[in-house]
Amino acid sequence: GHSSIRELLRMARRVASSEAPTILIQGESGTGKDLLARVIHYQSKRANSPLVELNCTAVPETLLESELFGHEQGAFTDAKKMKRGLFEIANKGTILLEEIGEIPQPIQVKLLKVLEDRRLRRVGGLKNIAIDVRVIATTNRDLIAETKAGNFRTDLFYRLNVITLLIPPLRERKGDILLLTKYFLNRYNHQFHRNIKSLSKEAEKLLINYNWPGNIRQLKNVLERIMILEDTEELLPDHLPYEIQSYTGDEAHAQAFIKLPHIGLKLGEVEKNLINQALDYTEGNQVQAAKLLGISRDALRRKMIKFKLI
Structure with a gap:
């Protein structure tokens, strides 16, 4: 299989040096979208300015607007004092909006306006505040399908979709599986004072064959668990979780087990x-x-x- 991590990093470097105001990163959960976003920020001219991150699913709808754009004192019941939003805090830098597909429509409208005007108004405020922020948005949804279904505004989608990076799921990047496994083993050997030097051929086969629904995050968790539980120099099939040992993909493989x-x-x-x-x-x-x-x-x-x- 081909390795696409290197290609992705190459693209990230190219994107980082471009002036594109918005970048969209699409990929399943656990594929490393946030990591790629950070690489882009730290390779860009904005590297010395703030990188501000917000997971759009983590903030209730009622607070999302003030979280992003800030609010003036007394703008609503709990607004005891003026608060700058993340866009202001990220000025001259980058804002990473994780899972952009989850933002409710009214906020989508406001976000679009901020991206178009490059200025914002705090909630309850009257003055326009100029901002210079690069937006990197990530999503695990198919945003084209979401716009067709009427859940995501088409105009906002086109605004975000200036440069799109697609991170394929791990099962489509067989070449990356062993590369990542070796990288994580190396890292965890230091962290957990272990000495896993190699993988048996059988273990390699199982790792490559498996479909990794949780992608890189799942691979990382599996290896971390092995490091904590096993003291071994060679990683064997028995060290792997049952769902990986027993994964067949289709019934034809079942005989082997x-x-x-x-x-x-x-x-x-x-x-x-x-x-x-x-x-x-x-x-x-x-x-x-x-x-x-x-x-x-x-x-x-x-x-x-x-x-x-x-």
Whole structure:
């Protein structure tokens, strides 16, 4: 597989040196959008000015406007004193708006106006304040679909969409998986005083095969957990979580995981064994265990009774 991290960093450098006032970064959750945004800021001419970050999902709608644009004293009940918003604080620098797709329509209108006029009014204020801020917006939604559905304003989308960077999910960047694994192992070896020097071929295969729904963040968490739990020099399949060891993608791979000994075995034993493994893995959570096994919770309970596991 090709490695696209290097390409992305190259693009980030090019984008950083451009004068584009807005940059949109699209990608699934956990793909490293914020990291890329920081790279862009610190490689740009604005590197010595503030980088201000806001996760749009973290602020309730009622407070979002004053968070972004500030408010004057007495603008609303709790506005005891004047407060500068993040756009003012980020002046001459960069503002990173994470998950821009989540902002409610009324704020979308105000944001568009600020981007167009390069000036803002604090909530409850009358004077226009000039600002010079580069906006980097990230989203894990498909904003084109969101505009078609009427959730996101088309005019704001076009305003943000001057330069768009698309970060593909980890499963489409097979070449990056081992690169990142080695990078994180190296980093965590220092942090946790471990000495994992290598990956077994089997472990490599499993990591590359897996579909990583949580992307880089998930890979990072998996490796961090191994570092905390295992004291080993070689990372083996057994060190990996069950969902990675057992991931098949499609049924064709499933055979590889259950080897039939030449003396044969009883199907019931295999079933009982798998149920035990699933329950072990989910720490006894039957709903999750049933999900892992691809059966309903009722079916799982019936089998548990049959095999005297209850």
